[in-house]
Amino acid sequence: MPTLFDVTDFGVLPGSHVDAAPGVRAALRAAGDVAGPVVLRFPPGDYHLWPDDAQRRELYVSNTVGDDPRHSVKAIALLVEATDDLVISGEGARLVLHGLQTTFAVIDSRRVRVEGLEFDFAVPTVVDATVADAGVAAGRAYRLIRVPAATLFSVEGASIRWHGETLASGAVAWSGRDALEYTQIHDPVRGRTSRGPNPLFDRVRSIRPVGERDVRIDYEHAEEPADLGLVYSMRSTTRDHPGGLVLDSSDVTLSRLRFRFLHGFGVVAQTSRDVSVEGCEFQTPPDSGRHSAGFADFVQFSGCSGEAVVRDCLFDGPHDDPINIHGTYLRVTGQPDRRTLELDYPHPETAGFPQFSPGDRIELVDRATLQAIASATVRTVRQPSGRAHDQPLRTIVVTVDAELPDDLAGRTAVENVTRTPTVRIARNIFRNVPTRGVLVTTRRAVLIEENRFERTGMAGIYVSCDADEWWESGPVRDLTIRGNEFIEPGGPAIFLDPTNTRSDPGHPVHSGVVVEENRFVLDGVPALDAKSTDGIRFRNNGIVRLGRQTPDIVLRSCSDVGVEVDGDAGRGKPAGDFPLLLEAD
Structure with a gap:
């Protein structure tokens, strides 16, 4: 039988605004000192964790801030380190993070399961500003923008300063002005999120607060804004923390977790083996007025081995790719x-x-x-x-x-090539994504099945292999994409696009790709766009075309391609109703 611990035995009080970090650290230390299986329980309620007493580690994490010494030390709210056979259970428990922190980290550990917890930030580092009203008054354009209750700001002349909380040291956790460094735009009517320019702070005449959550912006021009109802999501571009981290560990499962916001670069599994993410929600709290659940990616596997599994999850509102698996x-x-x-x-x-x-x-x-x-x-x-x-x-x-x-x-x-995983991505939903749904580059077997990709800003599934820009390796050798739904993607539903500058069909980068029994609803983009790939099999897929007609399949320097169009498996119109194939060099 496992040894049972409860965080309340270490002075942690659910529902209290007192910093729970010291008690949580003591509970985790006690769990790590036990030989044999341990269950650590968080009873239902809210737990507030501040960075002042958080565990800190010097860590270097893929796709974050590289070797920038200003951000080498990470604050970690929930740290599991050199611990085996641990279950952290917290159905109904909500961990509220303050300042800038990594929600959790599992380091140098084996057979760890984290289940049932909800993670959120008191003040998210993404500002979601909704255009609640817009028009022209007295010959000048104006907008009324509404921000969530969790967003802190001050109006300073004709500018807005967005900021985090004041820490125990007296410092403000973070701050920035106006449009910050990056914006993406959510259209709740069309159900689309995309990257684009931010006009909120162009040619501003005056800014004034209207109540606690609304800000009126008046402009020097009389051009009536045409963006009523759109949400401008603004943030900086410094990924100073991973949102969560599984580092140099094995047999780690994240189950039924609710990530309401992740600061930094999502949940990163780095140089780890056999990691599963199952039944998790990446989505803002209902009725919060917030749209962005993540500062960048949601889940990334970097240099992992064994099996990488992501199944039965909801990915809604990231600022980059929901899933990225690469070397x-x-x-x-x-x-x-x-x-x-x-x-x-x-x-x-x-x-x-x-x-x-x-x-x-x-x-x-x-x-x-x-x-x-x-x-x-x-x-x-x-x-x-x-x-x-x-x-x-x-x-x-x-x-x-x-x-x-x-x-x-x-x-x-x-x-x-030793540190490359097999992959299974199954029964997930991708929604309000400005980029791709899934990026995957691994030479071992990959199965992507029964997922739903809703109006991704770019491709639903993207396979690269890149020794030029992002340097994310490597080729795919055994990729099956089966039984998925691709609903109106902004780019090719499936995009095989290695970055090689010289292609030869006789020497492809990728091979062994099967696309079968999927349903595509497309507007002006192909179902499959493939470059430098051998052995593609495209069969029993249903394609429904909306609006502009384009080829269903685009091939560039590909070889040994097999396409079957004699049926649609009961999924919309058969591919043969529209131009089937375009060969392009």
Whole structure:
């Protein structure tokens, strides 16, 4: 039988506004000291956690702030560290975070399950401003914008300062002015969210508050605004924390969690094995006036292995991709000898964590073609630890067991092909997404089935492989997309688009892609757009066309493609009703 702990045994009082961080830390420490299974329970109620007494760790996390020393130390509200066989259970418990924090982190742990909790921020770091009224009065345009009750602001002349709470130190957690650095726009009538320009603070004459939640903005011009009802979601672009973190851990399950807001870069599973996200909600609280549930992505797997599972979840209102699963290409910068490679992290938002262990298999690719030119096994490695800055944070040196070709520097990239997961993404709903629904690049088996993609701003499913911009590796070899619904995506419903600049159908980047029994409702975009892919099978899919007619399938430098159009599996009109295939070089 597991040992049972209750956070109230450590002085934590549900419903109190007293900082629960010290008591929660003591409860987690006690749970970690027990040999054998432990259940730690949060009774129903609200728990407030402030950053002043939060656990802090120096951590380097993929796709956040790279090696920027200003943000190397993360505040963590709920830290599980070097702990095995732990269940954290909290049905009806709501953890309210203050300031800037990571909601939870599971580090160096095995067999951990977190279930039933709700996470939210007292003051979200995204400002959702709804145009509640607009028009022209006395020859000048105006808007009345309404912000959620959780949003803090002050009007200062003809400007608005948005800000977080005042911490115990006296400092304000965060602040920014007017449109901040980034905006996306939600249209609740059309059910679409997209990136775009923000006109709220252009040519402003005056700003004044109207009550507690409304602000009137008057302009120097008389052009009547045409955006009544739209929501402008504004934020900075610094991903200083991961929203949640599973780091160097295995057999971790996140179950029935409700993420009402995630600051920073979503829930990141990094260099971990066998991680599942099941039955979770990523959505703002009902009737809160808020739209944005995430500052960036919702879920990311980076350099993971074993099985990555995301099933039965709702993804509603991110500021980037709901799911992204990838490895990391490292650029070859030097070659001291035939068995030694000098590597670096080329993207400014990713650096500082280890990539290899002795015995890992690596593959070198030509960056222009993304074709493998050599492979080897790692013998020794000098690299950052991911936890400290005592080693260089952007460079890695590896030695391998075999002689490599000459002249690799600059033109090649390296991927750790040992740290690649199998993937299952099933029965999820994607809604109010400005970008893609799912990004996935892994050479092991991928199954994406029975999901619903509603009006994504770009592709529903995007498969890249990129040694040029984001450096997210690698190719797909076994990808099945089955039984999904794609409702009016803003780009190709399924987009296979590696970044190779030289393509040859005889040497594809991707292979083994099956698209079957899906339903597509499309307006001016193809069901499938594929580049440099071998062995595509497109069968028993139903396609309904709205508005502009375009080819159902676009192929670029593809080979061995099989398309079946003799039925629609009872899902709308068969693909053959409209132009079927466009070959493009």
